[in-house]
Amino acid sequence: MYYDELKTFVTLVEVKNFTKTAEILRMSQPSVSLHIKNLEKEFQTKLFLRSPKILKITPTGELLYDRAKQMITIYEQTKQDILEHQNSIKGELKIGASFTIGEYILPPLLYDLQKKYPELDLQVTIGNTEEIVQSVRLFQVDIGLIEGHTNEKELTVQPFMQDELFIVASNNHELTHKRDVTITDLQNQEWVVREIGSGTREYFNHVVRANGLKVKSLISISSSQGIKEMLIHGMGLSLLSKSVIKRDVKHRILTIIPLQNHPFTRTLSYVSSPIMEDKTNVKVFLSALREKWTDQTKSASL
Numbered sequence: 001m002y003y004d005e006l007k008t009f010v011t012l013v014e015v016k017n018f019t020k021t022a023e024i025l026r027m028s029q030p031s032v033s034l035h036i037k038n039l040e041k042e043f044q045t046k047l048f049l050r051s052p053k054i055l056k057i058t059p060t061g062e063l064l065y066d067r068a069k070q071m072i073t074i075y076e077q078t079k080q081d082i083l084e085h086q087n088s089i090k091g092e093l094k095i096g097a098s099f100t101i102g103e104y105i106l107p108p109l110l111y112d113l114q115k116k117y118p119e120l121d122l123q124v125t126i127g128n129t130e131e132i133v134q135s136v137r138l139f140q141v142d143i144g145l146i147e148g149h150t151n152e153k154e155l156t157v158q159p160f161m162q163d164e165l166f167i168v169a170s171n172n173h174e175l176t177h178k179r180d181v182t183i184t185d186l187q188n189q190e191w192v193v194r195e196i197g198s199g200t201r202e203y204f205n206h207v208v209r210a211n212g213l214k215v216k217s218l219i220s221i222s223s224s225q226g227i228k229e230m231l232i233h234g235m236g237l238s239l240l241s242k243s244v245i246k247r248d249v250k251h252r253i254l255t256i257i258p259l260q261n262h263p264f265t266r267t268l269s270y271v272s273s274p275i276m277e278d279k280t281n282v283k284v285f286l287s288a289l290r291e292k293w294t295d296q297t298k299s300a301s302l
Contacts, residue, residue: 002042003075006068008035009047013065016055039064070275073139077279090119093281096141098148098199099224100163101268102126104243106145109292113285120281128198128222136271142282144271147199147241157271161293164242165203165264167257168249170234176255183262188216190236195222203266204239211262228254239264 012021012032022029040047047061057065080091097106102124110122125132125141129148136144136155150157167186175181194201201220208215219235221227224244231238231254248254270289276282 002039003072005035005039005042006072008032009039010065010068010072012036012048012055013057013061018055069139073273073275077276081280088119089117089281089284090121091281092121092123093143093285094123094125094141095285096125096127096132096135096144098129098132098146099126099194099222100147100200100241100244101145103224104241105268109288112292113288116288117284120284128195129202130197133271136273139273139276142272142276142279143285146269146271147266148202149199150271152271155271155273156277157269159267159269160289161268163266163268165200165239165266166242166245167237167239167259167264168231168245168254169237169257170231171252171255172234173237173255173257175237175257181257181259183211183213183259186211186237186259187214190217190219191215192219192221192227192230192236192238194224194227195220198222199266200224200240203264207239207264 008021008025008027008031011024012018015021015024018029018032022032025032036047043060043064045060046058047064049056049058095106103126106124110124113120114122125135127135129146129150132141132144132146133150133152133155135141137152145160147163169176175185178185191204193204207213217236219230221230224240227238227240228245228248230236237257245254245256249256270286272282
């Protein structure tokens with residue numbers, strides 16, 4: 001297997017520069033060129049179109065790029081599995097999580113995993129749903145946890161918990177003093193929401209469309225904490241997960257707007273590549289994920 005050559009090729013595709021590729025891989029630029037030539041000879045095709053100002057991947061290069069990512073992943077997974085012995089859980093586990101999950105839901109699970117498997121190196125990347133799906137597809141993470149939906153046919157998507165959302169505002173907002181709030185009261189309001197590409201924004205857009213809401217103004221912020229700070233300073237309404245606002249509501253920093261007969265729930269899912277599902281560390285993580293939220297569901301029902 002041309003492991004080193006494939007790794008060089010993948011890096012070059014992603015950074016689009018021979019010099020930067022050499023720096024990242026800590027090798028000489030002629031070695032980078034040699035690796036690419038070796039692959040072109042092996043597969044009997046041109047992988048790049050080169051000019052002084054541009055480096056463009058060819059159609060066959062695009063095909064090899066997707067397969068190369070898979071081959072490298074399988075190689076590294078196999079190497080790690082061989083190094084593991086007597087069911088010892090060790091090595092890396094790269095997790096991608098959308099913001100609400102990564103910042104508010106995932107940390108307790110990571111704590112439990114670290115206590116149980118101290119040799120497991122947990123690495124978490126946080127982004128919006130679109131970014132996490134892309135990271136899973138490109139094998140930049142082993143497993144992804146998302147709030148929104150994806151149409152990626154090559155990936156497995158499985159629900160792991162139900163998430164409840166609430167409309168919240170500052171304690172001084174006009175709707176916090178109204179006893180019975182209806183959908184009509186939400187017309188022509190100012191909103192502070194997550195950015196396009198996030199699962200929470202996707203759900204907000206669904207609520208607006210489904211209820212025919214007219215929005216007076218809209219501010220997008222790619223941070224739940226940033227949204228809460230805006231609300232605290234009196235800027236409109238937001239629709240946020242219970243996990244995001246629980247502490248703020250408890251300490252009376254923010255107030256839930258009690259909307260009659262309109263519960264907001266969505267499904268949180270994990271997304272993975274079929275190649276990664278047999279990885280030992282991924283299996284351990286998914287088992288812990290299911291166990292934790294099964295226990296929480298039972299506790300909530302009591």
